[in-house]
Amino acid sequence: MPDLLDSGRTEAYLRRIGAERPSAADAETLRALHLRHQMTVPFENLSIHLGQDIVLEESALVDKVLGGRGGFCYELNGAFAALLRAVGYEVTVLAARVFGKDQELGPPYDHLALRVVPSDGSGPWLADVGFGRHSHYPLHFGSRDEQPDPGGRFRITDTPDGDIDVLNDGRPEYRLEQRPRELRDFEATSWWQRTSPRSHFRQSLVCTRLTETGRVTVSGRTLVLTGADGDREQRELAADEVLPAYREHFGIMLDREPVVAPLP
Template structure:
């Protein structure tokens, strides 16, 4: 990503270019990204190709002003951070389900090193409801965040477990990966009936007050910072305006149900 592209990306998320790649600047960039770029899987229902190259992700998130799921949001964010001078590594994770871990490369997260601190940070703008701020990667104590209390714990085989309010969220491998390494599982997420991304529609982002707004199919969900949740069933004629109003997404048609649709909608 060149300097002009980085400036356009920063404009997309409403952030100023930091003078130095510091920890404080990373915190601001992550929050800005979570507020501006929705976590969404609309491409699967719309039949759009999901291409895991830096240029394709830039074109979608910056050029088309869309969002994406983890590979897209964190893949693009990694390119921006590298262009701003951060040392960034892509890490693979397996998401905890009801009774088992997801497949390898189930999730993509970022290990980031800033110029003013030798200790790495875990940055993640692609998991829906998750930490607003980067987590201290080598810290094994509780880490308070506006979204709750997070902790990074040692796991078998040298992996790390990321916990949210005491519940394991995903198991992180520590070996750096390339974006292309995630292509096979990205295809699985788009096509398999075992993937929640192929079963439900979601579009979700952090709001300016620290709450969250989510459009799952025709259900608009607003979650206040304290956790109060309201739901509104939208008639079909209000769905496209809702994408524009709440997420800045312009679509030419209402996304149909995804390939293996089910009733439940999700923000992860």
């Protein structure tokens, strides 16, 4: 079991996401923390294109969030797991493989998600603040009914091999193993995601988060504002607008623009 965050870092993390220390580690609080995390800590792969290392250790992941940054699944859900444990939840790290556009599965340990058990006996819940566009709230891990959410209509289904598939609006998003894992189990695939020409994280540049009215995304030099009704406002940023856009929309302070390097 990883060491719990100390009180000071827990409080700093809660301030980072605009949340008070919960009085109880119950399902209602989990829902609130899950939403606040996605509205304040962006899903982003900037480190890959800035030449920054990604260390899959809880202390390093929490430091990155406290420093005003976000990350991709291993980082966001890894840090969120540390916060949840610190405020009283039982958390298990799980591995998943993401379905691609052609419905082929990605490599093992392609994605990291969390099984969370609150102290109120509810759940367990599938928490995932690191998939980019996903459910705003945790999904009931044991339910096989449709679960409506502002992010779509989700359903969890069983596979013949004992895994579970997570579907959004009928489309499979990822296949989740139910065996407990540790952060270090994801190191090899994290390296592949950062370096392989076949990895979409290596091929593209994205920074995105939920907002009160929808979502804001910077993809390369394209700014996209999405409303709750799905309306999109999109424009290309000039070179001198990119860093200010990261500051304004995500609170990310950079001294140079991240750029996707040519693939070998």
